[in-house]
Amino acid sequence: xxxxxxxxxxxxxxxxxxxxxxxxxxxxxxxxxxxxxxxxxxxxxxxxxxxxxxxxxxxxxxxxxxxxxxxxxxxxxxxxxxxxxxxxxxxxxxxxxxxxxxxxxxxxxxxxxxxxxxxxxxxxxxxxxxxxxxxxxxx
Amino acid sequence: xxxxxxxxxxxxxxxxxxxxxxxxxxxxxxxxxxxxxxxxxxxxxxxxxxxxxxxxxxxxxxxxxxxxxxxxxxxxxxxxxxxxxxxxxxxxxxxxxxxxxxxxxxxxxxxxxxxxxxxxxxxxxxxxxxxxxxxxxxxxxxxxxxxxxxxxxxxxxxxxxxxxxxxxxxxxxxxxxxxxxxxxxxxxxxxxxxxxxxxxxxxxxxxxxxxxxxxxxxxxxxxxxxxxxxxxxxxxxxxxxxxxxxxxxxxxxxxxxxxxxxxxxxxxxxxxxxxxxxxxxxxxxxxxxxxxxxxxxxxxxxxxxxxxxxxxxxxxxxxxxxxxxxxxxxxxxxxxxxxxxxxxxxxxxxxxxxxxxxxxxxxxxxxxxxxxxxxxxxxxxxxxxxxxxxxxxxxxxxxxxxxxxxxxxxxxxxxxxxxxxxxxxxxxxxxxxxxxxxxxxxxxxxxxxxxxxxxxxxxxxxxxxxxxxxxxxxxxxxxxxxxxxxxxxxxxxx
Numbered sequence: 001x002x003x004x005x006x007x008x009x010x011x012x013x014x015x016x017x018x019x020x021x022x023x024x025x026x027x028x029x030x031x032x033x034x035x036x037x038x039x040x041x042x043x044x045x046x047x048x049x050x051x052x053x054x055x056x057x058x059x060x061x062x063x064x065x066x067x068x069x070x071x072x073x074x075x076x077x078x079x080x081x082x083x084x085x086x087x088x089x090x091x092x093x094x095x096x097x098x099x100x101x102x103x104x105x106x107x108x109x110x111x112x113x114x115x116x117x118x119x120x121x122x123x124x125x126x127x128x129x130x131x132x133x134x135x136x137x138x139x
Numbered sequence: 140x141x142x143x144x145x146x147x148x149x150x151x152x153x154x155x156x157x158x159x160x161x162x163x164x165x166x167x168x169x170x171x172x173x174x175x176x177x178x179x180x181x182x183x184x185x186x187x188x189x190x191x192x193x194x195x196x197x198x199x200x201x202x203x204x205x206x207x208x209x210x211x212x213x214x215x216x217x218x219x220x221x222x223x224x225x226x227x228x229x230x231x232x233x234x235x236x237x238x239x240x241x242x243x244x245x246x247x248x249x250x251x252x253x254x255x256x257x258x259x260x261x262x263x264x265x266x267x268x269x270x271x272x273x274x275x276x277x278x279x280x281x282x283x284x285x286x287x288x289x290x291x292x293x294x295x296x297x298x299x300x301x302x303x304x305x306x307x308x309x310x311x312x313x314x315x316x317x318x319x320x321x322x323x324x325x326x327x328x329x330x331x332x333x334x335x336x337x338x339x340x341x342x343x344x345x346x347x348x349x350x351x352x353x354x355x356x357x358x359x360x361x362x363x364x365x366x367x368x369x370x371x372x373x374x375x376x377x378x379x380x381x382x383x384x385x386x387x388x389x390x391x392x393x394x395x396x397x398x399x400x401x402x403x404x405x406x407x408x409x410x411x412x413x414x415x416x417x418x419x420x421x422x423x424x425x426x427x428x429x430x431x432x433x434x435x436x437x438x439x440x441x442x443x444x445x446x447x448x449x450x451x452x453x454x455x456x457x458x459x460x461x462x463x464x465x466x467x468x469x470x471x472x473x474x475x476x477x478x479x480x481x482x483x484x485x486x487x488x489x490x491x492x493x494x495x496x497x498x499x500x501x502x503x504x505x506x507x508x509x510x511x512x513x514x515x516x517x518x519x520x521x522x523x524x525x526x527x528x529x530x531x532x533x534x535x536x537x538x539x540x541x542x543x544x545x546x547x548x549x550x551x552x553x554x555x556x557x558x559x560x561x562x563x564x565x566x567x568x569x570x571x572x573x574x575x576x577x578x579x580x581x582x583x584x585x586x587x588x589x590x591x592x593x594x595x596x597x598x599x600x601x602x603x604x605x606x607x608x609x610x611x612x613x614x615x616x617x618x619x620x621x622x623x624x625x626x627x628x629x630x631x632x633x
Contacts, residue, residue: 006563007196008189008222009229035286057421058408065401072345072394075287103287111593113286113355113633115397116249119404119421120225121195136196136225138249138397139356139564 002030005121007136012121014134020056020124023131024063025081028098031064031117031137036077037109043080043099052093056124059085059092060133064117067098076100077108112139143411143418148203154187160219160616164203169417174202175214177550177612182219182604185561189223198228204419205233209427210240212491212498216550218505219612220559220604224248226422229504229560232553234489235428237497241416242433242440243425244407246501247484249400250354251443253391254325254480254506255528255556256451257539258459261472262384264364267628268584274362274465275586275629281461282360282454283352284633285590290351292453299343299395300335302350306445310452315351317471320452323517324478325507328448330485333441342398346446349393351453355594355633357557359533360388360458362629366536369621373523373541377476379623386458386473387537387625389530391482392447399443403436428499437499440484451478477517477526481506481556487515489551500551508542508554508619516542527619529610530557533587533630534580534600538610538621545617554619558606567602568593589632598632 005012011034015027032038051066053059063083071077083096103110120136148168154176155163162183164174176183189197198221205227206215212234221230226245233246267274283290292313294302302309307328310316321327335343353360365383368374379385392399410426410433411418418424426433459473483502488495500507509516509525516525524542531537535558546552562570573592576599580587589595613619 004565005195006565008560008563009224011564012196053405054409058405062405069341069345069398069401072398073341105285105287105590110286111591112597115356116401116404118225118245118249119408119424120245122421138225 002026004030005134010136010139012134012136014132016130016132018130020085020131021083023133024060024083027060027133028064028067028081031114032078034111034137035114036111038079040108041077041079042101044101046097046099047074047076049083049094049096049098052091054091056092057122059094060124061117061119061122061135063094068114068116070098075103077103114139143416143424144421145417145419147200147419152190152199152203154183154199160612164199170203170206172206172211172214174206176202176217176221177219177616177618178221179608179612182221186221196223198223201226201228204423205231207419208233208241208243208423208425209416210236212236218553218555219609220504220555220557222559222561224503226420227503230555231503232500232505232550234498234500234551237428237499240428240499241425242428242437242484242499243423244400244404245422246503247440248482248503249397250391250482251396251399251440252447252480253482254447254451254478255387255389255530256455256478257476257528258386258455259378259474259476260384260386260462261468262466264382264384266466267362267384270465271586271628275588277461277465278360278458278629278631279588281457282631284631285355288352289348290453292350294347294350296343299346302449303333303335303338303442303445305329306448307452310449315453315456320475323475324448325480328452330441330444332438333445334438335442337435337439338399338442339402342395342402345394345398350450351457352393353390353454353633354393355591357598358390358633360454360631361627363387363537363625363627365623366626367624369623373622376520376523377526377539377622379539385476385625386462387530388451388454388458390451390454392443393450395446396443399439403439406432407436437484444480444483447480477528479506479528502553504556505553506556507552508546509552510542510544510547527554529555529606531606532558532600532603533598533627533632534583534585535606536624536626538606539623539625540610540613540619541622542619543617546619550618554613555609558603558609560602561604562602564597567599568596571596571599571601585627586629587632594632
């Protein structure tokens, strides 16, 4: 599950899940749904993902920016994500795959470009049994 | 949690009226300077309401946070188009001591050197009215815009490196432009100290197909006419007259700039910890200007700045070619009036306590607005001061102002860049349907051609402050004075 948070210029996103991985991938869906109608994007082609960070908060931003970079280079949109988060010698690493297809202006209900995921409003929280991860996207 | 991040100011932020259009956030806690906001009653009330309502992202808190950054001079400022950003507010200006100051990604933004180019034409409003629809179609066809669009020029890695050093000159060498264009671009379309070696391969690869593309969000290309002249003398010097057709475009450094911001956000995060700089908002991560990290980032920003210059040069020339073809006029009849960036980091000389001092000025959604006599202003305009290009909304109007000595003294020669939003994109989408907006604007004689319906709703004129209100604050406070108001006839959106 994901939701959007009001920001006067840009937009805040929040991914919610029963694991950190699920919350992260929900956040990624929120981001791609800002760019297009995510339910029109078929999860056909896998693209490998890797990023690392010193803490879980910045790992979330790294993850989103890794996706923006891959989407830009490959001219793709993504709708499905499989990731694993690991501890590696004091750093956190994220490994996995994003699935999507080539961007098609006529098919994907194109909305707006996301310039970057920012550290603004960046937060990772566990409440009861769920994880909540959020940040502001620069539109 | 990183060590550098200590959270927002905890005390209650207050706003004090200094004069009719100038407000202050008095120094508190570890603010090194006060905050200063240019606004009227309504603009300030909106900011105070947001703060009282506990809105997480509010501009007052952001101004106070910026005022805590090491080396900041005089005041953390916001122009009258102020609204919340990330780290810095939009409309934000911060000038930093070169020795003790810091440089931050948030003070420049991800769209490095996003800005506006305006071209002057020999066409009149009546000329465009006759062919408005077909002209709009031609522009829509020839100006690449929207998510995933690609430009006509494909660059290799070596060519990208050339762009990062040469800026607008590169585009002209490739045939996109006329020599005279460079004279009327801020910094003549090229900044020094831009080492392509500090820009990642990823940033360069993302740009291979993106030179000469408009992007999306609030970016646009507009065909405008001069609706009113406020200052005849200044207008004469600027070559503007009532009814004249202008071409304006708003865009930035595209994916290359975005990726530089992304790469250095991580690097400056590490630097903030290494140099133990306390950070009030995570996005304000920064490095001392003189540190290795700070110098590298500044050089990367200069690369992004040159990329934006090159990009706008290509787009300006595409618009020139299309206009010349549609109306059968010579390309030389479409001259660059001026171009100015509004997401910038610049080394500039300013007077501090009567002494001329070099400072690093960060403008986030604010333009440079240099006054008369400054050597940075093109010779032709120097007597009156630099043109300040204020992009309004797609349905209302834009303004052309000129810089003043008062602006040099009070705001480090800075002014507003646009109308400034006053409603979130989510709220705008709930409030307006794109189809209705397009019909309403067409009734007013404005044709909008966009690549995305939701993009059009988000950019509804009603989601912005009244441009006239925001401009009047600049004019009445003497920071930048009104020369002309222009209105759109055609707007191409991403």
